[in-house]
Amino acid sequence: MKIGILGLGLIGGCLGFDLRSQGHHVLGVSCRQSTCEKAINLGSVDQASLDLSLLASAEVVFICTPIGLIVPQVKELITHLPKAAIITDVGSVKMPIVEAISPVWENFVGGHPMAGKTDAGIEAAQRNLFVNRPYVLTPVATTPSNAVTIVEEIVRSLGSIIYHCQPEQHDRAVSWISHLPVIVSASLIAACLSETDPEIAALAQNFASSGFRDTSRVGGGNPELGVMMAQYNRQALLNSLYQYRENLDEFIHIIEGKNWELLAEKIKLNHQALHNFLE
């Protein structure tokens, strides 16, 4: 099959490797000539171009640009594509993307491979990044089942675990386990930075170990990614934050009231529940 990849960063680069090793012919488009050359030299794509028209012959196109560029790039891309071409994206928020693209392109299937690395860019791309990772597809009522089946077959060949849900369900689920932790963790770092006694601030920095490191990691990550998720999943994230603030207040009240038995019960409940999240 001829498969197009628009956006040759980490995810686009990884997809290219895996799709080529399945025997597909991979066409890549990037906005930078140097990236096109790297993608060819690394073996992530068969052909690469700055020009969207390269993708005119692709049967399926994966949109792998940063989330803010997905909708404008698709609108430009579709002027080059035959009606039968299938478009899918890899954006980490689904509702605003599906709502914008579905009305202008029937054969669109929203997608989100839940895999990644700390490093970005085609240089960090590797084989088998998606193996045993969730890959969410969010077709809507008007999506042709044929388009869903074809995207599904490709995703299955990556070794991913496929989930189907509505775009809104996806966005609410990731707001809990992916976007809320970023703000929770960012607030922790900000709080620790607010210590005004320089001696205590220095001791805190020296004493910080694995507990602080883990809890603060995602709050000091890539600022662009943090803003993107807040911007595109704003309402779901705010709902999660309002709920979180209630749970935080509950813990504060328990500690204020010295209700140690209840505190032990709650931490125990958390301990058991973690198994469901992290098998």
Next chain:
Amino acid sequence: MKIGILGLGLIGGCLGFDLRSQGHHVLGVSCRQSTCEKAINLGSVDQASLDLSLLASAEVVFICTPIGLIVPQVKELITHLPKAAIITDVGSVKMPIVEAISPVWENFVGGHPMAGKTDAGIEAAQRNLFVNRPYVLTPVATTPSNAVTIVEEIVRSLGSIIYHCQPEQHDRAVSWISHLPVIVSASLIAACLSETDPEIAALAQNFASSGFRDTSRVGGGNPELGVMMAQYNRQALLNSLYQYRENLDEFIHIIEGKNWELLAEKIKLNHQALHNFLE
């Protein structure tokens, strides 16, 4: 030197291994006969007993019981000790312990080795756990300098990095980087568990990956430890929690107000600051 260890759990067991390999004669006391036998068989102590009187000949005694038992056990222990014996503890909160013990035993030096493992008990004890880890000592104005020097020499021989501060400074510093993260993380798990739509709750569980795993880890840990730190460091923890709630509210207001530039700035600042905490 004859060194006593009261409480043969993970920390007591690790101390025993390291002190014996320095050539000290190590006397261990536990409240369980089976633990005494294990400690001897593993080679963590030279002698072990259920009876505190075994420690009567020790020049220095490390109190390694759970935090709630430190003060009552010391009060019992000192009826067996000569005035010159030095007592030090390994409790993770210092103010209530130092305040209770200093008036009844002059040669007392509060201590806190900031090292640990997920597994507990003498079975999990290992050599060199304290190497390159902070070890905080909290002598007060009345502590004889000779006692501080002797404890310091032993701690240095473990390979630890020694810090001196006041008990209150220690407790405020650890409330930021050790105790606050537990409640922040526990509130995150509780919030995720509060999702009432079973489909979204199931998706969230399936989608959870490294970001959620790291941010939630310490909030689902040992319930007894969680309660102990809240109970013994209650006021410092509450102060940290009140500050944290303000920082959380600030992030919520930024997202409500769609102030994306400020959000990016704040995450960037966090990113830079993390280096100071985690070199």
